[in-house]
Amino acid sequence: MLALVRQRAGLATGIGIVAALVIALFVAGEERALVIGVYTGSAYGLVALGLVLIYKSSGVFNFAAGEFGGVALCTLYLLHSEGIPYGFAVVGGLVAAMVLGLLTEQIVVRPLFEAPRVTLLVATAGVALLAIAIQIWFFDSQGRPIAKAFPTTDRVTVLSVQISDQRLWLIGTVLVLAVVLGLFFTRTNLGLAIIGASQEPTATELVGISVRRLSTFTWVLAALLGGLAAVIAIPDGGSFTPGVMTSGYLIPAFTAAVLGGMTSLPGAFVGGVLVGIVQSFATNASIFQDGGALDIPGTPSTLLVFIVLLVVLVIRPQGLLGRSS
Amino acid sequence: MTLRRPLLLLVALTLVAAACGQKAGVAGTGGEGGGDATAPVVTAGPPVTAPSVGTTPPDGSTPPGTGSTAPTGSGPASTEPQVPATTAPPAAVYEPGDDDTVGVTDDEIVIGIHAPVTGASPIPQTSFDIGKDIYWQFLAENAPDQLFGRAVRVVFHDDEFNPQRAVQVCREMVEEDGAFLLVGAGGADQITACAQYADEQGIPYLSACVNQEDLADLSTYFATSLTYAEQAPLMLDQVAELGVTEIGLVVSDTPSFNDAFEAIRAAAEEAGITIAYDTRINKTAAEAEQLSVVQELKDAGVEVVILLSSPLVFIGLANQGVNQGFTPTWLGPGVTSGLNAVTNFGCPGVDTGLFFNPTPQLDVIDELDPDFRAAYEQFGGGDPADDIGLGLWALNKALGLMLAQTGEELGRAAFMNTLVSTAGFDNGIYSPLGFTADDHFGGTGAHLLDANCEQKMYTTAAQFVEVG
Numbered sequence: 001m002l003a004l005v006r007q008r009a010g011l012a013t014g015i016g017i018v019a020a021l022v023i024a025l026f027v028a029g030e031e032r033a034l035v036i037g038v039y040t041g042s043a044y045g046l047v048a049l050g051l052v053l054i055y056k057s058s059g060v061f062n063f064a065a066g067e068f069g070g071v072a073l074c075t076l077y078l079l080h081s082e083g084i085p086y087g088f089a090v091v092g093g094l095v096a097a098m099v100l101g102l103l104t105e106q107i108v109v110r111p112l113f114e115a116p117r118v119t120l121l122v123a124t125a126g127v128a129l130l131a132i133a134i135q136i137w138f139f140d141s142q143g144r145p146i147a148k149a150f151p152t153t154d155r156v157t158v159l160s161v162q163i164s165d166q167r168l169w170l171i172g173t174v175l176v177l178a179v180v181l182g183l184f185f186t187r188t189n190l191g192l193a194i195i196g197a198s199q200e201p202t203a204t205e206l207v208g209i210s211v212r213r214l215s216t217f218t219w220v221l222a223a224l225l226g227g228l229a230a231v232i233a234i235p236d237g238g239s240f241t242p243g244v245m246t247s248g249y250l251i252p253a254f255t256a257a258v259l260g261g262m263t264s265l266p267g268a269f270v271g272g273v274l275v276g277i278v279q280s281f282a283t284n285a286s287i288f289q290d291g292g293a294l295d296i297p298g299t300p301s302t303l304l305v306f307i308v309l310l311v312v313l314v315i316r317p318q319g320l321l322g323r324s325s
Numbered sequence: 326m327t328l329r330r331p332l333l334l335l336v337a338l339t340l341v342a343a344a345c346g347q348k349a350g351v352a353g354t355g356g357e358g359g360g361d362a363t364a365p366v367v368t369a370g371p372p373v374t375a376p377s378v379g380t381t382p383p384d385g386s387t388p389p390g391t392g393s394t395a396p397t398g399s400g401p402a403s404t405e406p407q408v409p410a411t412t413a414p415p416a417a418v419y420e421p422g423d424d425d426t427v428g429v430t431d432d433e434i435v436i437g438i439h440a441p442v443t444g445a446s447p448i449p450q451t452s453f454d455i456g457k458d459i460y461w462q463f464l465a466e467n468a469p470d471q472l473f474g475r476a477v478r479v480v481f482h483d484d485e486f487n488p489q490r491a492v493q494v495c496r497e498m499v500e501e502d503g504a505f506l507l508v509g510a511g512g513a514d515q516i517t518a519c520a521q522y523a524d525e526q527g528i529p530y531l532s533a534c535v536n537q538e539d540l541a542d543l544s545t546y547f548a549t550s551l552t553y554a555e556q557a558p559l560m561l562d563q564v565a566e567l568g569v570t571e572i573g574l575v576v577s578d579t580p581s582f583n584d585a586f587e588a589i590r591a592a593a594e595e596a597g598i599t600i601a602y603d604t605r606i607n608k609t610a611a612e613a614e615q616l617s618v619v620q621e622l623k624d625a626g627v628e629v630v631i632l633l634s635s636p637l638v639f640i641g642l643a644n645q646g647v648n649q650g651f652t653p654t655w656l657g658p659g660v661t662s663g664l665n666a667v668t669n670f671g672c673p674g675v676d677t678g679l680f681f682n683p684t685p686q687l688d689v690i691d692e693l694d695p696d697f698r699a700a701y702e703q704f705g706g707g708d709p710a711d712d713i714g715l716g717l718w719a720l721n722k723a724l725g726l727m728l729a730q731t732g733e734e735l736g737r738a739a740f741m742n743t744l745v746s747t748a749g750f751d752n753g754i755y756s757p758l759g760f761t762a763d764d765h766f767g768g769t770g771a772h773l774l775d776a777n778c779e780q781k782m783y784t785t786a787a788q789f790v791e792v793g
Contacts, residue, residue: 032620040613140451141443143640143670153648161620162649237612238644239670241637248611279613283606284621301607301614 013316018270021277030281032159037277039167043233045272046174047245047253048260049181050225052268055257056185057194057218059117064104064124065253066245067131068223069230072097073240074135076231077144086149094227100131101223105216113212128246135242143241146234166236173232177225178269185265194218252279255309261322270320278305373730375694375722375752418745418762419544419738422527426736428505434477434728434735437498438717439519440510441486441661453510455705456714457481460721463700471725473733479721480504484515486635491515492522499528506740508532508720511660512635513553513581514608520546529741531724533660533683533716537766538584545737547744547760549723550683551768551792553585553633556658557592559681559771559790563656564598564629571601573627573653575618575642577634578605585633585658601625606634606642615641616649623651632657636667643674652677663774665712665782672778681771683755684719685785687712693754693788694718712783719754726750756789 025031047065054062076093080086108123150165157163185191197204197211204211229249234240252275259274260267282301287294294300312320428435438457461477480502482494491512498504507523509516509532516532517539523530524543533550540546551559564572572593576586586605593600602625607614619642622630630653632639639655639662646652655678661667663680665687671678687710690697697718701710727750728735731743744760744767751757756770775786 033617036613036616036620040611040616043612136443142666143637145670145672154650160624161616164648236648237641238647238674239640247609252611276613279611280617283604283610283614283617301611 015320017312017315017320018274021274025277025281028281028285030285032161033277033280033284035158035161035163036280037273037275038171039161039163039276040279041256041273041276042167042171042174042269043229043272044249044252044256044275045269046170046177046229046233047226047249048256048268048272049174049177049265050222050229051253051257052260052262052265053181053218053222053225055262057198058109058120058215059198060109060120060124061117061254062124062222063121063246063250064100064127064131065222065226066250067128067243068097068100068226069228069234069245069249070135070243071100071131072227073146073230073234073245074138074242077146077240078138080147086147090149090231093231094224097223097227097230098220101220101226102216104223105219109215109219110212113215128250132243132246139242141242143239145239148235148238149232164236166232170232170236173228174269174272177228178266182265190214190217252305255305259309259312259319261319264319264321267319267321274308274320275305278308373726373747373750375726417738417742419741421736421738424527425738426505427499428503429475429735432475434472434475435502435504436477436479436506436508436724437495437502437504438479438481438508438510439484439491439494439498439515440481441512441515442483443485451708452711452713453481453717455708456711456717457721459700459704459714460718460725462704463696464725466703471729473735475735477721477725477728484512484519486512486515488514488518491519495519495522499526504528505735505737506531506724508724509535510716510720514579516540517581527737529737529744531720533720536581536584539581540765543765545741546765547741548766548768549720549758550660550755551658551681551771552766553582553658554588555766555768555792556681556771557585557588558596558792560589560631560656560658561592561596561598563679563773564593564631565596567629567654569598569627569629571599571625571627573622573625573630574600574603575606575622575630575632575634576603577608577638579608582633589631589633601627606638608635608638610634610638610641612641612645615645618642619645619649619651622646622653623649627653629654629656632662633659634662636662636664636671639678640667640671640675643671643678645674647674654679657681658771660716663783668776668778668781668783672776672781675776676778678776678783679786680774680776680783681790682774683768683771684712684716685754685772685788686774686783687715689785689788690715690754694722715754719752722752723750723755723758726752756791 022034025033047069050065050068051062054060072093075096076089079089079092084092104127108127109120112120112123148166150169153164154162155165155168185195193204193209194214197209197214201211230245234244253272256271256275257268258271260269260271279301282288282304288300440453442453457479461479464471465476480498482498484491484494495507498507506529507519509519509530511533513535516535520530520532520540520543524545527545529545529547531547531549535552537552537554574589576582590600602621604618604621606618615638632642632655643655655675658681660682662678663682667675685693697715698710701714727740727744730747731740745762749757749759756768758767759769760767770789770791772785773787773790774783777784
C-alpha cells in the first residue's frame with residue numbers, strides 16, 4: 001500500500017512538473033510554444049517509443065533507431081519516384097524498416113546476446129553508421145524532395161499555428177501507439193512475456209517461451225515505429241537528406257525517452273512534446289534574445305533542453321512517468 | 326621611363342582604392358588585413374585579366390559587365406604566359422620561410438581545397454570530384470606554358486561542416502599532400518578555423534565571401550569575393566528595389582556572423598528600412614526552432630527576410646513557411662544557398678529565394694566564358710556542367726591568374742607579394758578582385774541569383790552588381 005502511494009506520489013510529481021511548465025508558459029505569454037511543442041515533439045515521441053520498446057525488452061540503448069526510419073524514408077522515395085502509388089510506397093518503406101530491424105537482430109544483436117549491454121549499444125551505433133553510409137552511397141549525400149501523403153497544410157489553426165493533415169496523422173499515430181503499446185505491455189500475454197524475458201530470461205525460457213523469438217519480434221516492432229516516424233513526419237518538411245533521422249531526431253528522441261522515463265511508453269510521447277516546447281520557448285523567449293537577461297550565444301535551445309533534463313532527473317530520476325525499479 | 330612608372334603607380338593605386346578601400350556600409354574594412362601593420366608601401370602593377378586560352382564566344386562579342394578588362398576569348402590557344410611585361414617587382418611584404426616552396430616542383434603545383442560536402446550543405450560529392458580539376462586540365466591542354474610548364478594537382482577534402490574537422494583536413498592537405506596553398510570553398514566557421522591554421526603556418530589561404538571579424542588580422546588570408554558584411558548594402562538596395570520598408574533578419578548564431586549581423590542592421594538603418602523582427606538562429610536549428618522563427622516572422626508581417634544561414638536551415642525555414650502560409654522573399658548572401666542543389670530538393674519553399682553569389686548561374690556563363698562548357702565536354706567524362714563546377718572553374722581561373730602573375734620563381738611569399746602588389750585580377754566571371762597589403766578582402770561585386778522552382782534551378786537576375 002505504501003509502495004502504491006509512493007508510486008502515485010511520483011506520478012503526481014511528474015504531472016506537477018508538466019503542469020508548472022504549462023502555467024509558466026502562459027504567464028510568460030509563450031503559450032504558442034505549447035502548440036509548437038506538440039506539433040514538432042510528436043515526431044520525437046514516435047522515435048522515442050521505439051527506443052523505449054527496445055530498452056524495456058532488452059535494456060539496450062538503440063542508436064540505430066533513427067536509421068530504421070532513414071531506410072524507410074529512402075525506400076518510400078525510391079518507390080514513389082518509380083511511379084508506385086504513395087500508399088504502397090509507404091508500406092514498402094515500412095517493410096524495408098522492418099527488414100532492417102530483423103537483420104539487425106539476427107546479425108548483430110543475437111550473436112551479442114550474452115555480451116554486456118554497452119557492447120550492444122556500440123553495435124547499434126555501427127548499424128546506424130552503416131545505414132547512413134548506404135544512403136549516401138545511393139544519394140551522394142544530396143537532399144531529395146519528398147511528397148506528402150496529405151497536401152492540406154491548414155486543416156486546423158491553433159494560436160496562429162497551422163496544423164497540416166500530415167501532422168495530424170502523426171500526432172494521432174503517436175497517441176494511439178503510446179496507448180496501445182502501453183496496454184500491450186500490461187494487458188497481453190505477449191507483452192508481459194517480453195517484459196518477463198527482459199527481467200528474467202532464464203525463467204522465461206523455463207516456462208517454454210523463446211526469448212530469442214521475442215527479441216526478434218521486439219526489434220521488428222521497434223523498426224516499424226522508427227519507420228512510421230520517418231514516413232509520416234519527414235514528408236511534412238518537404239525534403240530529406242541521408243542520415244537526417246539520426247542527426248535531427250535521435251538525440252531529441254533519447255532526451256524525450258529519458259524525460260518520460262525509459263520504461264514508459266506514454267512517457268515517451270510526453271517527453272517528446274516537452275523537448276519540442278523547450279526548443280520553441282528557448283528560440284523565441286525574449287530573455288534568450290539579443291540583449292535579454294539570458295542571452296546565451298550559440299544554442300540556447302539545446303542548452304535549455306539539457307538543463308530541463310538535468311532538473312527532471314535530479315527531482316525524479318526515473319523520469320516523469322517512469323517507475324523506479 | 327622615369328615619368329611612366331610613377332604615373333602607372335598612381336593609376337594602379339587609384340584603381341585599387343576605388344575597388345577595395347571605399348566600400349559603403351562596411352564596418353572595419355581594411356586597415357588591419359595583411360597582418361603586418363608596418364608593411365611597406367607596395368608597388369601595384371596593372372590589373373591582370375584572364376588570358377584567352379580556348380574557344381571564342383559564339384557571336385564573338387565581348388562578355389558583358391566586365392568592362393575593358395574582360396577576356397575576349399579570341400584566337401587560338403596561347404602558349405605564352407600572360408604576365409604583363411610592365412609588372413613592377415612585388416615589394417617584400419612577405420619574406421620566404423623554410424617551407425616557402427612546399428607543394429611546388431618544376432612540373433607540379435599542389436592546391437588543397439576543403440568544403441562542407443556533408444553536414445549542412447546539399448553539395449554532391451561527384452560534382453566536386455569532377456569540377457576541381459577541369460580548369461587545370463583545360464589549361465594544361467590549351468596553354469601548357471601559362472604556369473611555366475607546371476601542372477596543378479588539386480587535393481580535396483570534406484570538412485563535414487565542422488571547424489575542428491576543417492583544421493584536421495587542412496593539416497592533412499599541408500603535411501601529407503604537400504599543398505602549396507589552401508582554399509576554403511564554403512562554410513564560415515570552417516573557413517575561419519582553417520584560415521587561422523594557415524596563418525600560423527604561413528600558408529596562403531583563399532576563400533569566397535565570409536566574415537571579416539576573425540579574418541582581418543590574418544596575414545595569409547585572402548577573400549576572393551565580397552564578405553557577408555560587405556554585401557549588406559547590396560541586400561538593402563535590393564530590399565529598396567522590391568519596394569519594401571519592413572524586413573525580417575535571421576542570422577545563424579555563430580560568432581563568425583557577428584560582423585555581418587551588425588553590418589546588415591547598420592545598412593538597414595542607413596537606408597531607412599525597419600527591421601521588424603531579428604533573431605540569431607541555431608546553426609543547426611531543429612524543426613521546433615525553425616517553426617518558432619517562422620511564426621515570429623509571420624506575426625511581424627514582413628515580406629522580405631534577409632537570411633544568413635546554412636542551406637539546410639534555409640530550406641527548413643522556407644518549407645515551414647509554406648506549411649504556415651508564409652512565403653516571403655528570402656534574400657541573402659552566400660555561396661551554398663544559391664546552388665541548384667538547393668532548388669532540387671528545397672522547392673517549392675525556396676522559390677522566393679534571392680541570393681548574391683560570386684559567380685553567376687549557368688544561364689549566362691556562355692556569354693561570360695564560353696570555355697567553361699567546352700572544357701566540361703572535353704574533360705567532364707560525360708557529366709554535364711553544373712554550378713558547383715562553375716564555382717570551382719571560376720576559383721581556379723582566378724588562381725591561375727595569380728599563379729601566372731607570380732612568375733616562374735613560385736613560392737608562398739612571392740605568391741602573396743604578388744597578390745598585394747597587383748592592381749587586380751579579372752577572370753571575367755567574378756567581379757574583379759583587388760588586394761592590397763592592408764586589405765585582403767578582394768571582392769568588388771557579386772551576381773544576384775533568383776530561385777526558379779519551375780525549372781528547379783537558379784537563374785541570374787543581375788550580373789556584376791557592384792558595391793556603392
